[in-house]
Amino acid sequence: MTETAAATAENEGLLQSAFVVEMVRQMRAIDPYGHYDSMSTTEILEPFILTKEKKREIPIIGDPDELVVARVKVFFNAISAMIESECGLMAVPLVNLTHEGFGRALITVGKLVVMDRTLRDVHRFGFPSLSKMKDEGDKILSIALGLIGEHSKVAGL
Amino acid sequence: MTETAAATAENEGLLQSAFVVEMVRQMRAIDPYGHYDSMSTTEILEPFILTKEKKREIPIIGDPDELVVARVKVFFNAISAMIESECGLMAVPLVNLTHEGFGRALITVGKLVVMDRTLRDVHRFGFPSLSKMKDEGDKILSIALGLIGEHSKVAGL
Numbered sequence: 311m312t313e314t315a316a317a318t319a320e321n322e323g324l325l326q327s328a329f330v331v332e333m334v335r336q337m338r339a340i341d342p343y344g345h346y347d348s349m350s351t352t353e354i355l356e357p358f359i360l361t362k363e364k365k366r367e368i369p370i371i372g373d374p375d376e377l378v379v380a381r382v383k384v385f386f387n388a389i390s391a392m393i394e395s396e397c398g399l400m401a402v403p404l405v406n407l408t409h410e411g412f413g414r415a416l417i418t419v420g421k422l423v424v425m426d427r428t429l430r431d432v433h434r435f436g437f438p439s440l441s442k443m444k445d446e447g448d449k450i451l452s453i454a455l456g457l458i459g460e461h462s463k464v465a466g467l
Numbered sequence: 468m469t470e471t472a473a474a475t476a477e478n479e480g481l482l483q484s485a486f487v488v489e490m491v492r493q494m495r496a497i498d499p500y501g502h503y504d505s506m507s508t509t510e511i512l513e514p515f516i517l518t519k520e521k522k523r524e525i526p527i528i529g530d531p532d533e534l535v536v537a538r539v540k541v542f543f544n545a546i547s548a549m550i551e552s553e554c555g556l557m558a559v560p561l562v563n564l565t566h567e568g569f570g571r572a573l574i575t576v577g578k579l580v581v582m583d584r585t586l587r588d589v590h591r592f593g594f595p596s597l598s599k600m601k602d603e604g605d606k607i608l609s610i611a612l613g614l615i616g617e618h619s620k621v622a623g624l
Binding site (some may be wrong): 402405414416420421422423424426461463464 | 562563571577578579580581596614618621
């Protein structure tokens with residue numbers, strides 16, 4: 311197998327992973343006019359990928375536009391949906407941003423806060439690669455599920 | 468004692484209650500130019516009081532302006548400060564509103580959600596009287612402290 315073929319095969323697995331599938335589902339959910347209908351998974355998730363070069367082109371200080379805020383919400387919605395499907399309890403995401411792109415993202419299950427993040431420079435929101443994005447999502451998911459297992463009484467409130 | 472004197476005495480007690488004192492402190496905190504310096508407690512808290520007659524004058528549908536949103540935050544900040552002074556743990560308020568005045572208000576202590584409210588028609592935010600406002604604040608406070616006592620481990624996370 312050549313290097314490219316190996317990379318493609320790896321990418322295939324990545325694109326079929328539960329988290330990436332959920333991300334695509336969430337992106338399609340905010341697309342009422344069907345702009346994404348003819349697009350592939352990679353194309354739909356392309357705006358989430360911010361390589362170092364691309365990041366450097368974005369000014370350090372800037373206000374996030376609606377599209378990037380929508381993407382931030384998609385990311386945390388996808389994690390919430392994953393939590394929900396894993397533990398059967400409703401997970402509620404909450405993204406609170408100032409117009410300058412600073413704020414807080416929370417996911418609650420019952421009365422338990424399973425994720426609490428400070429958001430900064432949201433206009434530069436993105437991940438170095440698709441697999442890094444999946445890693446980040448999986449990390450938050452596993453911490454959340456750990457907390458729910460430990461404090462199931464509070465999560466069930 | 469005449470009726471008015473009794474009412475005044477009652478009001479005095481109300482104005483010196485911990486919750487009302489905290490509300491005034493929070494209102495003064497968002498007053499960088501000192502507009503409230505020469506105002507009495509009753510005058511500072513006057514915008515929170517929305518009698519039935521006053522409420523009727525406000526249209527049912529409307530967007531909340533900055534001032535009313537600031538007052539909503541003051542109310543939940545005051546409750547958070549009370550929780551903090553009662554239990555010694557940091558309470559973090561979070562008010563998330565759409566521009567239409569719908570949203571959610573949360574207070575978290577550690578990983579415990581001690582208050583979770585749906586907000587509606589925020590442009591008509593107010594209480595029938597000062598004592599009703601204090602009752603509401605005290606109710607939220609006692610529920611929150613009950614939850615913290617019951618789930619102190621999660622609140623301490």
